[in-house]
Every structure is written in structure tokens, then in C-alpha cells.
Amino acid sequence: MASGPKLFGERVALQYESWYATAQGRRADAEEKDALGSLLECFPRARSVLEVGCGTGHFTRWLGHQGLGAVGLDISLAMLAQVQVLDGVPLVRSDALRLPFADGAFDLVAFITTLEFLERPRNALAEALRVARQGLLLGVLNRWSPLGLLRRIVGLQRSTVYDTARFFGSAELRRLLRSVAGEEARVVWRQALLPRGWPRALGQIPWGGFIGMALVVDSAR
Ligand SMILES: C[S@@+](CC[C@H](N)C(=O)[O-])C[C@H]1O[C@@H](n2cnc3c(N)ncnc32)[C@H](O)[C@@H]1O
Structure with a gap:
């Protein structure tokens, strides 16, 4: 798997936010925030x-707008540079596997379409739980969605x-999640971007x- 810093260089970083302004991007943005907003009610x-x-801080800004003190962390300097252009949420450059924070420093840790790019997602989740x-x-991209299945059938385009x-x-x-947090841990899920016309x-x-x-x-805490 390609690693985050190599993959998310300047070319990707400069174009990244503009996708959210496309019709597809606007739909994804609204539906994903809806699902995530409903999950925030668990906390x-x-x-x-x-x-x-x-x-680029797209969801960090949104988390801040939900009334949370939000901090963004990323390994890619090019992506973080875009956050600075867009606004000023607090930023840290670091690796998901070694978070430079004390145990219990935040109420929540979020990964929005990030776990998919990590070489050791389980280790990163354990570090986040710390x-x-x-x-x-x-928030992850679904392997069993029509897009996920198509990728498996026709192969990857690398585009x-x-x-x-x-x-x-x-x-x-x-x-x-349960392998990291224990079988008793409470897990709640929501989905977004169902195929159009999907029966209720x-x-x-x-x-x-x-x-x-x-x-x-x-x-309770
Ligand atoms: C698809 S982007 C998601 C950005 C943002 N969460 C969003 O949804 O718009 C994935 C991000 O994960 C970052 N990343 C990849 N590997 C990482 C690592 N080991 N530690 C921290 N961030 C990493 C990349 O640099 C990239 O900015």
C-alpha cells in the first residue's frame, strides 16, 4: 500500500478541497456529515x-462547528499547508501510530477516510484509544458498496x-474495533451514499x- 506522505503530496493537496465543490462531492459531503453528526449523538x-x-481540515472544521474543540493531525505537510490557507484550526504534524499526546488528552479521536490509507490500521486505532x-x-469507504465491488471486479485504475x-x-x-477495545465495547454505525433509488x-x-x-x-466520563 502506498504510504500517506508520499501519496498525499502537493499535487493531490492542491486539488483535494475542490472535489467537495463538485456535484458528487456536495452529495458525499452532505450525506457523510449527516451520518457522522448522528453518531456524535453517542457522545x-x-x-x-x-x-x-x-x-485539508475539511472535517476538522466541521467538527469544530459541532461545538467541539477540534485539532487536526496529519503526516503530510502538503495537506496541512492547505489547512493553513483555508483557515486556522490547530494543527499537528505527526504519525497516526505515534500521537504526541498524553493518555486521555481528548474526549474523541476521529478518522474520516483515513484508516484506508494506514499500513497498520489496528495499531493506529489502539494508539487513538490511548x-x-x-x-x-x-468514517470509511465501504468495501461492499457498488463502488467497492466494482473496484474488486474490474481492478484498480490507479488514477x-x-x-x-x-x-x-x-x-x-x-x-x-472490538479487537482493540474489547468484545463488550459499544459500537454504533450509520451509512451514507446508498445507491440512488435504494428501497427504504x-x-x-x-x-x-x-x-x-x-x-x-x-x-460516563
Ligand atoms: C483521504 S485523506 C482524508 C482527509 C480528511 N480526513 C477528509 O476526509 O477530507 C487521508 C489523509 O490521511 C493522511 N495520512 C496517511 N497516512 C497517515 C499517517 N500515518 N499518519 C497521519 N496521517 C496520515 C494523509 O496525509 C491524508 O491527508
Whole structure:
């Protein structure tokens, strides 16, 4: 798998935010934020969040607008440079595997379309849980969505950064989270970007392009 810093260089960084202004990007943005917003309700006492793999800060800014003290962390200087151009959320350059924070430094740690690019996602989740008091908020591209399946059938085109990503299924992600947090951990999921015209009655089948998941480790704190 290509690594984050090599992959997310200046060429990708300069174009990254403009995708959210396309019709496809606007739909993804609205539906993904809807799913993530609903998952944030699992953490009514959360006041702070670290977004690991914040990229251009697109979701870090949004998390800040949800009333959370949001900090962005990324390994790519080129992506972080764009955050500075766009606005000024607090930023840290570091690796998801070695977060430069004390245990329990944040209420939440979020990974939004970042886990797919990490070479050791399980280790990164364990490190995130070390610094998160209340839990994790995840958004991943779904391996079992029509797009995910098409990638598997026709192969990868290597034309966008996502062609190098490792998509996750919802059951797989749940298992991964429980392997890190314990079988008793509470996991809640939502999906976005279901195929157009998808029957409402089938709404619980995880075929959406985007899977959001909350891992609640301690709702009492
Ligand atoms: C697809 S972008 C997601 C950006 C943002 N979360 C969003 O959804 O718009 C993935 C980000 O993960 C970052 N990344 C990859 N490997 C990383 C690592 N080991 N540590 C920290 N960030 C990493 C990349 O630099 C990139 O900015």
C-alpha cells in the first residue's frame, strides 16, 4: 500500500478541497456529515476531538462547528499547508501510530477516510484509544458498496488516491474495533451514499458508499 506522505503530496493537496465543490462531492459531503453528526449523538458529553489524518481540515472544521474543540493531525505537510490557507484550526504534524499526546488528552479521536490509507490500521486505532477518553468516530469507504465491488471486479485504475486505499466492510470494521477495545465495547454505525433509488426497506443492509461508526468506550466520563 502506498504510504500517506508520499501519496498525499502537493499535487493531490492542491486539488483535494475542490472535489467537495463538485456535484458528487456536495452529495458525499452532505450525506457523510449527516451520518457522522448522528453518531456524535453517542457522545453527548464530548467537548474535544482530535482528527487523525485531517488532510485539508475539511472535517476538522466541521467538527469544530459541532461545538467541539477540534485539532487536526496529519503526516503530510502538503495537506496541512492547505489547512493553513483555508483557515486556522490547530494543527499537528505527526504519525497516526505515534500521537504526541498524553493518555486521555481528548474526549474523541476521529478518522474520516483515513484508516484506508494506514499500513497498520489496528495499531493506529489502539494508539487513538490511548488518547481518547470517550471513544472513536470513524468514517470509511465501504468495501461492499457498488463502488467497492466494482473496484474488486474490474481492478484498480490507479488514477486517484482512492485507488490505493484499502476499503473496509462494516462487519470487518466492527470486528477490528472490538479487537482493540474489547468484545463488550459499544459500537454504533450509520451509512451514507446508498445507491440512488435504494428501497427504504433495505436501509439496514450496509451497501452505502460510506460507513460511519462510533466506538463508545466510556460514556460516563
Ligand atoms: C483521504 S485523506 C482524508 C482527509 C480528511 N480526513 C477528509 O476526509 O477530507 C487521508 C489523509 O490521511 C493522511 N495520512 C496517511 N497516512 C497517515 C499517517 N500515518 N499518519 C497521519 N496521517 C496520515 C494523509 O496525509 C491524508 O491527508
